[in-house]
Amino acid sequence: MNIGIDKMGFYTPHLVLDMTDLAHARGDDPDKYHIGIGQSEMAVVPPTQDVVTxxxxxxxxxxxxSDKQAIDLILFATESGVDNSKSGAVYVQRLLGLTEHTRAIEVKQACYSATAALQLAKDYIAAHPQRKALVLASDVARYGLHTPGEITQGAGAVAMVVSANPQILAxxxxxxxxxxxxxxxxxxxxATEARVDGHFSANIYVDFFTNVWTRFKKTYGVDVTDFDAMLFHLPFSKMGLKALRTVLPADETVASRLTDNFESARLWNRHVGNLYTGSLYLSLLSLLANGTLADNAQLGLFSYGSGAEGEFYTATVQPNYRNGFDQVKIESLLNARQQVSVGEYEQLFSDQLPTDGSTKKLDIAAxxxxxxxxxIDNEQRQYQAH
Incomplete structure (x- = not known):
């Protein structure tokens, strides 16, 4: 029995910052952002959006x-949770109108937790093949204004329905x-902003990839030439390319295939920024939508979460994979975003929700x-459809 990703959805807020504008405002060469880290745009979060919405x-x-009737496990992967006790999954269960007879929990280990959730969901479906699980990876990457990490910020969410006989990926x-x-x-x-040792983290990322990849090859007797594409967690899109280059084979045909598919896989990430838990899975979605994959294409996926945890696993693309996501809707979402100025971005970044228990009503019209x-009313977040 095949088990895996049956459907995938993606959301990012309607506001976006051009990295060229940010480069000019910070006195940097735009190539440092566009080429050096591989980012073109950064999602900007209005106060009316958070990881739950x-x-x-x-x-x-x-x-x-049919999904609403079959889903009885919701796993919410995030490192940007809104409550130290209540899971984001419980809010989502109500908003989506999913059955109350479900398990709804939050999973945390930096950017890796969506992969942990996906593997847990896979094991659950193996024991309950008639059921479905909903895996959510939602985050806001914040490092602070004028910090080295500022240019690797972003926000968004990837949703995955996990089932037996999946449409997208086994x-x-x-x-x-x-x-x-x-x-x-x-x-x-x-703290509302992350602490990071950038160069150290980049080195650890590559070290972890080398470790799990070498062990994977030895354990399962495979080589990089066995894969049609290699996918990576992308805190910024250049990071995955650095890891890929460590394993590119001498065979130019294979190397070209892997490189071309990597470019397709990082396309959407370039225009959103860091999704933390969702970064690997937006990359997967971007490859499925923008790449050229044959039926039964073999994918290798490297997931990494600072602190630190990494995993390498494999999956097989299914014949009708394009039926599992709405490419037109996702592209329309990205193309319809409103450009903000650097000043507007800085104001939104600084305008955080109250943390002293006070009430605040937000203008949702825009x-x-x-x-x-x-x-927020009576220290409770007010979520609604609109």
Whole structure:
């Protein structure tokens, strides 16, 4: 029985910043952003969106009535949670109208947790093949204005329905993983911006990829030439390219195939920025939409979360994979975004919701999303459809 990703949805806020504008404002050469880190645009989050609304909007793109009846496990992967106790999955369950007879929990380990959630969902479906699971990867990447990490910010959510006999991707049982206590990136409970040692984190990322990939090859007797595409967690799109270059073979045909598919896989990430938990899976979605994949194409996927945890696993593209996502809707979402100035971006970045228990009502009229955050009342976030 094949188990894997049956449907995929994606959402990012309706505001976006051109990286050329940011480069000029920071006194940098735009090539440092466009080529050096491989980013063209950055998603900007209005106060009416957070990880819950983004996850709900992504899932709403793909969930139908049959899904609502079959989904009884919701796994919400994020490192930008809105509550230290209540999971984002519980809010999403209500917003989407999913059955109350479900498990709804939040999963955390930096950017890796969506892969952990996906593997947990796969195991659940193996035991309950008539059911479905909803995996949500939703985050807001924040490093602070005028910081080295500023140019790798972003926001968005990827939603995945996991089932038996999936339309998009069958996930194999082959994987290798690694965990080490490394302080390359973290965010204290009291902070709204992450702490990161950029160069150290980039080196750890490549080290973890080398470790799990080498172990995978030895354990399962495969080589890079066995894959049609290699996918990577993309905190910025140049990062994955650095890792790919460490394994490109001498065979020019294979190297060209892997490189071309990588370019297709990072296309949408270039225009959104860092999704943390969702970065690998937006890259997967971008490859499916923009690449050229034959039936049964073999994919290798590297997931990484600072702190640190990594995993390499494989999956097989299914014959009708394009039926599992709405490319037109996603491209329309990206193309319809409103450009903001650097000043507007800085104001939105600084205008955070109150943390002192006070009430705040938000103007939702300008937000075109279906699900929005209307404010905070009695220390409770007010989510609604609109």
């Amino acid at each position: 983004m996850a709900a909007n992504a899932a709403n793109q793909i969930i139908d009535e 996930i194999s049982d082959q994987s290798t993983y690694l965990t080490q206590d490394v302080m390359d990136f973290w965010r204290p409970i009291y 937000d075109p999303a279906h699900f929005v955050l209307a404010g």
